[in-house]
Amino acid sequence: MKPRSDYELSLWRRLVRFVDGETLADVERRAEENRVSDALSQKKVDVEAETLFEQQEKEDRDDRKRRLEMEHQKEAEELLEKYKNWPKEHGVKIFGRLYAIMAVLLCAVIITTLLVTVSYLPEYGSPDNPNNNEVVEKYNKEGLQDTGAVNNVAGMILDYRAFDTLGESHVLFVAAVCVMILLRLELTKDGKPTDTKRAEEENDRLYEPKNDKILQLSAKILVPVIIMYGIYVVLNGHLSPGGGFSGGAIIGAGLILYVNAFGFEKAKRIMNRKNYAVISVVPLLFYALAKGYSFFTGANHLESGIPKGTPGNILSAGLILPLNICVGIVVACTMYHFYTLFRKGGM
Amino acid sequence: MEILEMILLSFLVVCAVSVALSKNLLTSIVIFMAYSVIMSIIWMILESPDLAITEAAVGAGVTSVLFYITLKKIHAMKGEEDDEAEE
Numbered sequence: 001m002k003p004r005s006d007y008e009l010s011l012w013r014r015l016v017r018f019v020d021g022e023t024l025a026d027v028e029r030r031a032e033e034n035r036v037s038d039a040l041s042q043k044k045v046d047v048e049a050e051t052l053f054e055q056q057e058k059e060d061r062d063d064r065k066r067r068l069e070m071e072h073q074k075e076a077e078e079l080l081e082k083y084k085n086w087p088k089e090h091g092v093k094i095f096g097r098l099y100a101i102m103a104v105l106l107c108a109v110i111i112t113t114l115l116v117t118v119s120y121l122p123e124y125g126s127p128d129n130p131n132n133n134e135v136v137e138k139y140n141k142e143g144l145q146d147t148g149a150v151n152n153v154a155g156m157i158l159d160y161r162a163f164d165t166l167g168e169s170h171v172l173f174v175a176a177v178c179v180m181i182l183l184r185l186e187l188t189k190d191g192k193p194t195d196t197k198r199a200e201e202e203n204d205r206l207y208e209p210k211n212d213k214i215l216q217l218s219a220k221i222l223v224p225v226i227i228m229y230g231i232y233v234v235l236n237g238h239l240s241p242g243g244g245f246s247g248g249a250i251i252g253a254g255l256i257l258y259v260n261a262f263g264f265e266k267a268k269r270i271m272n273r274k275n276y277a278v279i280s281v282v283p284l285l286f287y288a289l290a291k292g293y294s295f296f297t298g299a300n301h302l303e304s305g306i307p308k309g310t311p312g313n314i315l316s317a318g319l320i321l322p323l324n325i326c327v328g329i330v331v332a333c334t335m336y337h338f339y340t341l342f343r344k345g346g347m
Numbered sequence: 348m349e350i351l352e353m354i355l356l357s358f359l360v361v362c363a364v365s366v367a368l369s370k371n372l373l374t375s376i377v378i379f380m381a382y383s384v385i386m387s388i389i390w391m392i393l394e395s396p397d398l399a400i401t402e403a404a405v406g407a408g409v410t411s412v413l414f415y416i417t418l419k420k421i422h423a424m425k426g427e428e429d430d431e432a433e434e
Contacts, residue, residue, distance in 0.1 A: 151398045233400065
């Protein structure tokens with residue numbers, strides 16, 4: 001801290017010096033020195049200040065005005081920036097925290113609800129369960145007689161509840177159509193993709209198979225087996241586990257493996273746009289013709305006229321076998337079509 | 348059989364949690380496939396082979412393939428750029 005200019009002359013200082021052992025003469029001399037030095041420095045400062053002041057006075061006035069304006073502007077800008085950034089910095093943070101808390105809460109609520117519900121469920125496999133009623137009894141006892149299918153599930157979904165499965169097949173078909181609307185390449189009138197689309201998709205053609213020997217050899221061995229197994233599952237749907245949907249999915253997976261190994265050019269020989277349209281629509285139409293009337297008869301099925309045959313034979317169970325084949329074809333086509341649409345927007 | 352069921356069910360829970368927690372999308376898909384396979388074994392144990400076949404074909408097969416293609420399309424697979432650069 002700097003002492004005041006008249007500190008040396010103050011009463012307190014004088015007292016201190018007196019205690020320290022200074023004489024009165026000393027004090028007077030010191031006071032004189034002080035006065036002289038003070039006057040000198042004052043004069044110097046005065047001269048300097050006068051010149052400086054005159055120079056600066058004009059500049060200062062302008063400068064101060066400008067600086068004030070600048071400062072005001074700066075402050076305003078900073079305030080605006082802060083105001084603008086607030087939601088970015090704090091709003092998102094708050095929202096994120098709230099979101100996390102609400103997500104955890106929602107999860108906890110759903111989990112507790114499900115657990116409480118599960119705790120009320122009857123014991124698994126107990127004979128007193130409410131679902132073990134006359135409906136199940138009827139299906140178990142007379143299912144084989146009514147439908148001729150050894151596999152009770154196939155008898156259920158393709159005979160008793162065939163119109164449900166009809167709806168399911170159509171759901172799958174509609175899903176394929178929707179994916180097609182979303183992902184299909186637009187074609188010009190000559191049947192070639194438009195230029196912009198082609199440029200976009202050209203990048204993806206890099207992913208066409210590059211004659212991978214290992215993949216091709218394994219595909220050569222596996223694809224026939226997979227497709228044969230799929231056909232077996234479809235045809236044996238009324239005798240053993242499986243049926244149209246699962247067999248169709250297996251065939252579709254086999255086709256996808258084939259395309260991966262040998263490319264779209266070879267697969268196009270069987271599965272092109274025209275064939276796809278025919279192959280997937282005709283079975284659906286056949287199915288709708290065979291079982292569509294159920295909507296009008298209240299799910300009571302009529303006699304198809306096809307003999308039931310002996311249960312256990314491949315040619316038995318009336319309409320179930322052809323319906324299984326229909327569903328299998330639709331599902332296989334749809335799976336393959338999904339793959340081609342995802343891969344390059346069309347067959 | 349009871350012990351096997353317990354092990355499979357605990358695997359199921361572990362798979363379900365780790366799918367959500369894994370940072371890499373490719374890992375998520377592989378874990379999802381494992382989930383489907385375990386689920387199809389559980390369907391077998393619950394005496395519904397029809398569902399088991401469907402689960403194995405659709406869940407572990409076709410769905411995962413579609414996921415792979417999507418990942419490739421959005422360039423989310425690691426090391427893919429190197430593959431392209433080599434050609």
